Amino acid sequence: MQSRIMENKVEGVYSVIEYKMRASNNQHDYLRLILENAHERLIANCWMSNYCGPLRFNTNEVVRITGKKNKLSSSTDTVDVYSADVVTPTGKDALITIPESLVGCPEDIHKLIELVDSICSEELKDFVYEVFSSREFALPFCTLAATHNPQHSIEGGLLKHSVECAEIVAGCPYLRIIDRDIATVAALFHDAGKILPRKIGGNASHIKMIDTLKVLHWSLLGLDHDCPNFGKALRDIWSLNKPTRHWEYEEKMSIATVVQMADRxxxxxxxxxxxFSVEETWRNHVRHPITDQRFWRPSEAAIPNSFSESLSNSAQWR
Incomplete structure (x- = not known):
């Protein structure tokens, strides 16, 4: 559930960023919590006289709190917490409880939440939530770089690249709804195996495929129980688009190609x-400083006025 603030009442789920036992000016002990989720950061005080809950927490542990908003003279908003329970996030809470500050680009976690909301299949949506309910998966997936190569090599690059691929697939207009949902989930998790320690040597693509199936194994078993066809489709897509042999025929999936193209x-x-991001807008030819790959694109200076006006008008309607 999302956090709710009704009048001064606060109720919601958050990740624990920091906790410390402190003493007030009148020497009363209280617990100070720094809590965060995908939408907000809270400073919370747990006063021993009216607090029910644990006195110790682990960093990134998920808690459900109830309390009251308290505005101090310093204009800093705090929450007096009455109760706190350590929980395993379920459903949409699995995404909401990912701390915004841990993600390289906070906008990406918001895009992830919107993307999963757009999935029509409840079985596939629940599968995504089940995967992210594990902090051992969610935190590295949202914070690691996608690769040691130049592309998406920044902190949070794995999440950014995965969401971009899934958004490209979700926007494909020629897919049936069910195919779009399957391909969107496949694109989102196509690099999930990269959260495991990098292995040296061997076939990199094969190792990545094995690692992806490994980290998603338990969630896939649950999907197999709810909807076996979805589990089979996802495994086929992640298995390097190798057609499954059935009797004397090979079964190909077009959505596997869509996922591969989105990745590229x-x-x-x-x-x-x-x-291009470090060059003047009028430049249309650049060389990548690391790979020496050269790129060309139409410069903004060469864009006709009619096209610029169309872009301006469309932006006003967004």
């Missing part, structure tokens, strides 16, 4: 964006 589009756009 996201990677190439990021590679192109890096060198």
């Amino acid at each position: 589009i996201s990677t190439n756009l990021n590679m192109e964006k890096q060198p």
Whole structure:
């Protein structure tokens, strides 16, 4: 559930960023908590006289709190917490409780939440929530770089690249709704195996595929129980688009190609964006400083006025 503030009452789920036992000016002990989720950061005080809950927490542990908002003279908003319970996040809370400050680009966690909301299949939506309910998966997935190569190599690059791929797939107009949902989830988790320690040597693509199936294994078993066809489809897509043999025939999936193309589009756009981002807008030819790859695109100075006006008008309607 999302956090709710009704009048001065506060109720919601958060991750614990920091906790410390402190003493007030009148020497009364209280517990100070720094709490955060995808939408807000709270400073919370747990006064021993009217607090029910644990006195010790682990960093990034998820808690459900109830309390009252308290505005201090310093204009800093705090919450007096009456109760706190350590919980395993379920449903949408699995995404909401990811701390915004831990993500390289906070906007990406908001895009992730919107993306999952757009999935029509409740079984696939629940599968995504189940995967992210594990902090051992969610935190590295949202904070690690996607690769040691130049593209998406920043902190949080794995989440950014994964969301970009899923958004590209979700926007494909020629897919059936069910195919779009499956492909969106497949694109979101196509690099999930990268949260595991990097292995040296061997076939990198094969290792990534094995690692992806490994980290998603338990959630896939649950999906197999609820909807076996979805589990089979996702495994086939992540298995390097290798057609499944059925009797004497090979069963191909077009959505596997859509996912692969989304991966390439996201990677190439990021590679192109890096060198252009430090150049003047009129430049249309650049060289990547690391890979020496050269890129060309129409410069803004060459864009016709009619096209610029169309862009301006469309922006006003967004």
